[in-house]
Amino acid sequence: MLKKRVIFTLLYDSGSFMLSRNFRLQRVGKLDWLQKNYNFSQIAFSIDELVVLDVSRNERDEEKFCHHVRSLNDSCFVPIAAGGGVRTLDQVRTLLQNGADKVVVNTLLSEDPEVVREISIQYGRQCIVAAVDVKEVNGEFSVWTENGTVQQQIGLAQWLEDLQSFPIGEIYLNSIDRDGTGQGFHIELLDCLPVQAEIPLILAGGAGIPSHLGEGLKNSRADAVATAHLFNFVGNGLQKARIELLDEGFDLARWDVQLANSLEEVLA
Amino acid sequence: MVNVAIFDYGAGNIFSLKNSLEQAGASVDVITSFDQPNVYSGLLLPGVGNFDPAIKSINENSKTQFHDFVKENTPVLGICLGMEMFFEKSEEGVEKGFNVIDGEIIVLPSTMKVPHMGWNNLEIKKPGIILDGVDNGSWVYFVHSYRAKPKFDDVITAESDYGIKVPAVVEKNNFFGTQFHPEKSQTNGLLLLRNFLQDL
Numbered sequence: 091m092l093k094k095r096v097i098f099t100l101l102y103d104s105g106s107f108m109l110s111r112n113f114r115l116q117r118v119g120k121l122d123w124l125q126k127n128y129n130f131s132q133i134a135f136s137i138d139e140l141v142v143l144d145v146s147r148n149e150r151d152e153e154k155f156c157h158h159v160r161s162l163n164d165s166c167f168v169p170i171a172a173g174g175g176v177r178t179l180d181q182v183r184t185l186l187q188n189g190a191d192k193v194v195v196n197t198l199l200s201e202d203p204e205v206v207r208e209i210s211i212q213y214g215r216q217c218i219v220a221a222v223d224v225k226e227v228n229g230e231f232s233v234w235t236e237n238g239t240v241q242q243q244i245g246l247a248q249w250l251e252d253l254q255s256f257p258i259g260e261i262y263l264n265s266i267d268r269d270g271t272g273q274g275f276h277i278e279l280l281d282c283l284p285v286q287a288e289i290p291l292i293l294a295g296g297a298g299i300p301s302h303l304g305e306g307l308k309n310s311r312a313d314a315v316a317t318a319h320l321f322n323f324v325g326n327g328l329q330k331a332r333i334e335l336l337d338e339g340f341d342l343a344r345w346d347v348q349l350a351n352s353l354e355e356v357l358a
Numbered sequence: 359m360v361n362v363a364i365f366d367y368g369a370g371n372i373f374s375l376k377n378s379l380e381q382a383g384a385s386v387d388v389i390t391s392f393d394q395p396n397v398y399s400g401l402l403l404p405g406v407g408n409f410d411p412a413i414k415s416i417n418e419n420s421k422t423q424f425h426d427f428v429k430e431n432t433p434v435l436g437i438c439l440g441m442e443m444f445f446e447k448s449e450e451g452v453e454k455g456f457n458v459i460d461g462e463i464i465v466l467p468s469t470m471k472v473p474h475m476g477w478n479n480l481e482i483k484k485p486g487i488i489l490d491g492v493d494n495g496s497w498v499y500f501v502h503s504y505r506a507k508p509k510f511d512d513v514i515t516a517e518s519d520y521g522i523k524v525p526a527v528v529e530k531n532n533f534f535g536t537q538f539h540p541e542k543s544q545t546n547g548l549l550l551l552r553n554f555l556q557d558l
Contacts, residue, residue: 091519093477093497134544138477163374169499169542186406189373191501191542214408214439216473216501259473259501290471313471343477343497345544 093343094307095138095314096335097292098328100124100162102174103146105154109320111270113223113238115147118320121161127324130165135345136328137168141219141262141316143194144174145237152181156188163189171219177202182209186217194262196221197235200242203256210257218258219292222249224279225266231282238266247282254289262316265295272298272322280311287311298322300331307340360384360555362400365392367415372404375437378541382552392422399558400433403440405539409463409504410451412439417453424456431532435488435554438502441528441535450504459530461508470521473503478518478538480546486515486529488536488553496546498526498538505537 101108101115107124108115124130142162144155152175159172172185173194182193198205199220209218223234224246231246242249253261265276275296283291293306294316306315317323323331336342362379366372366388376386379402387398416424428434436444445455448463455463466472482494500518506525508514516527518538528535534554540547 091478092474092500095476160373164377167374167378167542167544167547169501169539183368186371187373189371189377191371191374191406191539211408212411213406214503216475216503217406259475288468288471290473290475313476343479345497 091341093138093341094312095292096136096303096307096328096332096342097139097141097294097314097316098133098137098323099141099143099294099316099318101143101145101318102155102158103144104148104151105158107320108145109270110145110318113266113269115145121158125165128328129326133328134166134168136332138314138343139169139171140166141171141173141194142190143172146174147237150175152184156184159185159188159190173219173221177205179205179208179212182213182217186213192217192219192259194219194221196223199253199256200235200244207257215257216259219260219262220253220256220258221262221264222246222253223264223266224276231279234266246279247284250282250287251284254284254287258289260290260292260313262292262294268296270319271296272302272319274298274302275306275315277305277309280309283311290314292316294318300334303331304335304338304340307335360399360558361387361397362402362555362558363387363389363398364402364404365416366390366404367407367412367419371406375402375404375541378548378551379555382548382555384555390419392416392420392424392427396427396430396432398432400435400554401428403434403436403443405438405440407439408450409439409442409448410453413443413451413453413455425458428532433532433534433554433558436533436535437541438537438539441537442504442506444528444533444535445506445508448504458533459508459513459528459535460510461506463504464507465504466502466524467521473501474520474524475501478520480516480518480526481523482516484515486527487557488529488534488550489515489527490553492546492549498536498540498543498546500538502537506535
């Protein structure tokens with residue numbers, strides 16, 4: 091049967107990878123920092139997928155971002171979803187041509203659903219990840235777009251219900267309040283999902299330790315969990331977290347590292 | 359060095375596939391039309407997109423038919439949508455498939471979350487050329503909303519369990535297909551691509 095997934099999210103701003111806390115960004119390092127601090131040739135054995143988001147606060151340089159997507163694709167064989175500022179079919183094509191398997195959209199969903207439809211017609215709905223950023227305002231969960239700066243009028247439960255009829259492949263549900271805090275996921279967000287939710291769901295925002303990932307995976311409504319924290323799982327942290335989750339009996343894919351090494355020798 | 363072609367029908371990421379094939383030791387050309395000499399030991403139909411636009415893009419960009427291009431029994435590896443095109447037709451569209459394997463493509467059951475997205479294991483049914491050395495139970499990466507329903511089960515060499523048995527690998531003569539993405543399936547995928555290249 092299908093396994094649950096652990097996803098690593100990289101936040102990119104103007105050539106650097108960022109640490110985010112409540113959507114406020116702090117520069118950490120460039121691609122070489124990532125490759126040095128995460129063993130990239132082995133990272134594929136610790137995570138199921140990569141999400142790479144261009145969250146540049148100033149003007150985006152799409153060409154440079156695509157170059158980074160390509161480099162990430164070169165160094166690890168995992169599915170990659172890329173996004174950030176995606177508004178047109180052309181942008182989607184460019185991302186896919188540069189090694190992304192899926193694109194992440196957010197603002198576009200409410201701003202121009204017709205383009206979302208066009209993307210699904212051209213590339214299939216499995217290609218579209220719908221990001222939903224949530225913040226608690228006066229005790230209500232509200233939906234935010236434009237890197238968490240613009241509040242939408244719609245409530246979370248209604249938006250999640252509406253999204254079920256969009257031609258999308260999965261939903262990336264992210265808590266702005268928990269983002270980067272390491273306090274654990276905002277599990278209550280999952281209660282806003284419609285009972286008959288049919289679209290795979292990724293829960294993000296707040297994981298600080300392996301058991302937080304476990305709390306998300308334990309919930310039957312979450313198909314995957316994501317962490318974007320560049321320090322909580324640095325070094326071999328992702329690998330250790332996966333081993334810990336597997337030891338606790340979580341149903342994650344296991345890869346044969348030995349086979350990988352022997353194959354690498356054969357191919358070398 | 360084995361020289362293979364990836365047919366780019368403008369539907370998504372062929373970069374990872376090219377990359378994986380080169381890692382597995384092939385030289386790779388990306389072609390967008392069949393109106394050229396087939397100098398290749400193998401052809402790959404990659405995997406992302408929607409049935410009708412993909413078929414149309416192939417038919418409209420080439421005067422030469424797919425069947426004519428591969429008539430000297432060029433081995434073809436179809437991945438996901440590429441495999442789906444081997445069949446007669448698909449519920450995803452109205453265009454005709456290449457019809458090199460009897461059967462059709464139907465939507466996954468509504469009792470399951472669609473798309474089927476993520477890692478699932480292979481249940482190997484019988485030995486196959488591209489499955490050589492791939493263990494029963496191996497993890498591979500799926501992203502799809504439709505599945506093959508071959509007329510004859512003997513073309514299925516591996517399945518995967520997603521509420522129902524989903525044909526995961528099919529082989530018929532010089533046509534090889536995977537519903538999952540070998541180029542995203544880490545070692546097991548590389549092994550499978552290497553098997554395909556070695557058979558050329």
